Amino acid sequence: MTQQTQTTEAEIKVFKALADPIRLEIIRYLNQLDHEVSCGEIGQVMHISKTSGSYHFKILQEAGLITTHKVAREKYVSLDRSTVDQYLTHFWQNL
Amino acid sequence: MTQQTQTTEAEIKVFKALADPIRLEIIRYLNQLDHEVSCGEIGQVMHISKTSGSYHFKILQEAGLITTHKVAREKYVSLDRSTVDQYLTHFWQNL
DNA sequence: AATATAGTTCAAATGTTTTTGAACTATGTA
DNA sequence: TACATAGTTCAAAAACATTTGAACTATATT
Numbered sequence: 001m002t003q004q005t006q007t008t009e010a011e012i013k014v015f016k017a018l019a020d021p022i023r024l025e026i027i028r029y030l031n032q033l034d035h036e037v038s039c040g041e042i043g044q045v046m047h048i049s050k051t052s053g054s055y056h057f058k059i060l061q062e063a064g065l066i067t068t069h070k071v072a073r074e075k076y077v078s079l080d081r082s083t084v085d086q087y088l089t090h091f092w093q094n095l
Numbered sequence: 096m097t098q099q100t101q102t103t104e105a106e107i108k109v110f111k112a113l114a115d116p117i118r119l120e121i122i123r124y125l126n127q128l129d130h131e132v133s134c135g136e137i138g139q140v141m142h143i144s145k146t147s148g149s150y151h152f153k154i155l156q157e158a159g160l161i162t163t164h165k166v167a168r169e170k171y172v173s174l175d176r177s178t179v180d181q182y183l184t185h186f187w188q189n190l
Numbered sequence: 191a192a193t194a195t196a197g198t199t200c201a202a203a204t205g206t207t208t209t210t211g212a213a214c215t216a217t218g219t220a
Numbered sequence: 221t222a223c224a225t226a227g228t229t230c231a232a233a234a235a236c237a238t239t240t241g242a243a244c245t246a247t248a249t250t
Contacts, residue, residue, distance in 0.1 A: 011119065012114060012116055015110050015113040015114035015119075016114040016207090018110040019107060019111040019113075019114040020107070021103060021107055024103065024106065024110075028190050031187070031190055032190075038226080038227095039226075039227070040225090040226060048209095049210075049211090050226075050227065050228090051209075051210070051211075051227090051228085051229090052208075052210080053227085054227065054228060054229085055207095055209080056208090057227095058228095059207095070227090072216090072217060072218075072226090073216070073217045073218070073225065073226045073227075074217095074225095074226060075226075084186060084187075087183075088182075088184070089184055089186060089187070091179060091183045091184060092126070092179075092184070095123050095126055115238090133196080133197095134197070135195090135196060135197080143239095144239075144240075144241090145196075145198090146197095146199090146239075146240070146241075147238075147239060147240080149197065149198060150237095150238070152197095153198095154237095165197090167196090167246090167247060168195065168197075168247045168248070169195095169196060169197080169247095170196075170197065
């Protein structure tokens with residue numbers, strides 16, 4: 001922490017997470033679907049390797065933009081709209 | 096253009112621009128001030144070199160988050176709230 | 191004219207993010 | 221048991237972003 005608040009760090013994580021075309025596509029995809037999907041299915045749709053997928057899902061999760069839960073071998077992902085709402089939709093209130 | 100739309104490219108520029116603590120501070124600063132300020136003044140407040148300032152202002156401008164105009168030697172900067180509104184406040188409509 | 195101030199540009203150095211493949215864990219299926 | 225499938229982790233490579241100082245342009249002040 002150099003001089004930023006906790007709030008800014010979470011905020012930066014959200015913006016970094018959204019500042020990538022693959023991750024923005026994932027968010028788009030989850031938004032239009034509106035039900036849970038596995039990492040593998042998303043990876044196929046995005047045409048990315050499973051390693052790369054794993055990396056991007058981690059970033060999205062650490063930003064709080066998705067939530068996940070494991071069912072047997074598979075990891076299911078869903079959009080957490082409240083984070084988008086907090087940092088984007090209510091950006092001015094947050095500043 | 097690999098598979099993204101023009102809209103996505105502009106959107107990515109906005110998120111990249113906001114995904115940096117210095118630039119987010121600049122936006123914050125401009126927002127609370129609500130009048131034009133010179134690059135130099137902002138640079139002093141942020142404790143950054145003029146070269147670094149020049150770099151960050153370029154990124155913010157290319158994202159459409161600030162507008163600038165030169166008066167003699169000085170470059171004045173002001174916040175373009177409509178870009179924030181388009182990409183953040185109305186994020187869901189934009190997707 | 192000489193000097194100072196505001197900002198830009200450039201290339202090099204440094205730092206951070208993303209991709210890759212190989213090796214791994216855990217679960218499912220024959 | 222053997223093999224397949226879903227996902228993770230690791231370290232190296234590649235790509236990209238940021239900072240730095242020096243040299244520059246343009247305007248202002250003495």
